[in-house]
Amino acid sequence: MSRALSVSDRQSWSHAYAWLLLGFICYALPWSVFAATPGNASTVLRIQGSNTIGAKLGPALVQGLFEEQGLREIRLEPSAVENEQQVLAIDGSGRQIGITVAAHGSGTGFVALQDGSADLAASSRPIKDAEAASLTRLGDMRSLAAEQVIAIDGLAIILHPSNPLDALSTAQLAAIFAGEIKTWEQLGGRGGAITLYARDDKSGTFDTFKELVLAANGKTLAAGAKRFESSNQLSDGVSQDPSGIGFIGLPYIRQSKAVAIAAGQSQPMLPSATLIATEDYPLSRRLFLYAAPQAANPWAKALIEFAHSPRGQAIVEHSGFIAQTVQAVKVQGSPAMPEAYRTLADQAQRLSVNFRFQENSATLDNKAQRDIQRVLDFLKGQDKLQHKVALVGFGDPKNDPARAALLSKLRAMEVRRGLARGGVIVRDIIGLGEQLPVAANSADEGRIKNRRVEVWVY
Structure with a gap:
């Protein structure tokens, strides 16, 4: 015998119907609709550090990497925390993944590497001695595998x-x-x-x-x-x-x-x-990513390699920084130049890269070691491997100017050895010693900048 539904019965049926309707919607709609909230994303990489990198360049490189990997629905989401962002995307299996970029200053990146809250440290300065010492359990943080110059x-x-x-x-x-x-x-x-x-x-x-x-x-x-x-x-x-x-x-x-x-x-x-x-400008600096030399995170490795790639460097330039892409530039000669240098300015073009060296060493620094390949690629592309290159070495003052000139020439010879492995036969090597300084020699930083090798092409 039927009877009218009570108020409680009607409420129970209403709740049940609502749950059935929600279940149908969940079944009928694609999973990506529900994966579209940052809270559901699987974080695959955490970057912490420099505001200079993290505000724009870091997220742009991540977005570029996602595009290269074929991910879809790529977007940038601000965090509830100021100066933090998350780049989100949907992978091939329909899973939403995210890379977080926190930009609270370079020093915070090394702290985050130490406590395990980040996989990459973004820094607008070289790692400090104390920071490198605190991270020795991760390996040599000044090695070529750990220190990556991504932009100037x-x-x-x-x-x-x-x-x-x-x-x-x-x-x-x-x-x-x-x-x-x-x-x-x-x-x-x-x-x-x-x-x-x-x-x-x-x-x-x-x-x-x-x-x-x-x-x-x-x-x-x-x-x-x-x-x-x-x-x-x-x-x-x-x-x-x-x-x-x-x-x-x-x-x-x-x-x-x-x-x-x-x-x-x-x-x-x-x-x-x-x-x-060329890092001649007195207040030029390098922008870095640091990772453990044996970093296990595949996304960290992928982002580093993407940042070094031509497409990554195009993003660097588009973001307002200076790419490490090698170009030939005409230099205007002047009477103040040494004669040999003025002749080069008249007859050749200078490449937009300087080779510099590790502190108190004749070994090329990490950026220079990567720049060897960049210069080789340029020379091959321009058919300038044979007798088209001049190397000009510079240094800081010595008591004997002849010794300063000799040391600067030896630096140029070190670059020649690196280029020779790629088939380059150098036309000329010039050592100009302490001439044409780009920095003050009163401090170590300035002397290191003045110890450089320029590349000129005919």
Whole structure:
């Protein structure tokens, strides 16, 4: 005998119907609909470190890698935590995977490698001795397998667009940011009191500025400087402040004005692409990824190799940094050049790469070892393997100028040995010793930069 449903019966049937309907929807719709939330993603790689890399370049390289791997529905999702992002994609099996990019400063990347919370450390400076020592259980973090230079960047010194100042020396910069030069009038400009804009203590950008400018001149940052974790916020602040001066990575100049910089006896140089690619610009720097030499994570290895590839370097350039792609550049000769160098400028072109060496060593550094193959690829592509290459070595001052010239020539000969393994027969080797410095020789960092080998092609 039928009877009317009670209120509780009707509620029970309503709940049951809702569950049946939800079950049907789950069965009927593709799994990717439900995999589309970041919380469901399987994290395959964790990157921690530099804001300079993590804000734009890191995510762009990850997206490029996903595209190369044939993944679909690739997208960038911001995290609930500031300066953290996740790149998400669907793999061939319909599973959603993600790579996290946390950008809280270079130093945090090495801490994360140590505690196991990251697989790759992104850094806008070389690893420090203490950091390398703390990671010895992972292997030699300065080895070719561990240290990867993925791009070149330049620290731009930025002013308000209306500031008439065009050039500064690194010594002047140090005095400005130490608070010793307090007004623009002291520099021959106008605008009254100087306002300092600086990155925060965790930033590799600040570490680089501190090492290349402040510490090199025995200074420390003035306590009154405004500090920023975000590169964009710092640059925008300077562009809106007629009294402001700041330092920033090259892609973040934005609406500000960059000035030319001189170091020691070098000529003032603007942060141009060529001068940064060769690392001649006084405030040029390398951008790194660090991984354990025997890293087991296949995504870490894949991302590193992709970053070095032509497509990866195209992304570097598109992101506003300087790619390590080799190009031939015409150099304008001048009477101030040594005669042999002026002849080269008249008759040949310079390649956009300099070979540099490990500290206190005649061994090519990690970047240079990879650059050997890049130069070989360029020379083969341009049919310049036979008697079309000149190598020019430089160094730091010695008590005997002849010894400085000899050492610079020996450095060029080391590069010749590397190129010879690829079939290059060098036309000429020139040693110019301490001439044409690109950095001050008063500190180790400057002397290392001056010990270099240029490649010229006819």
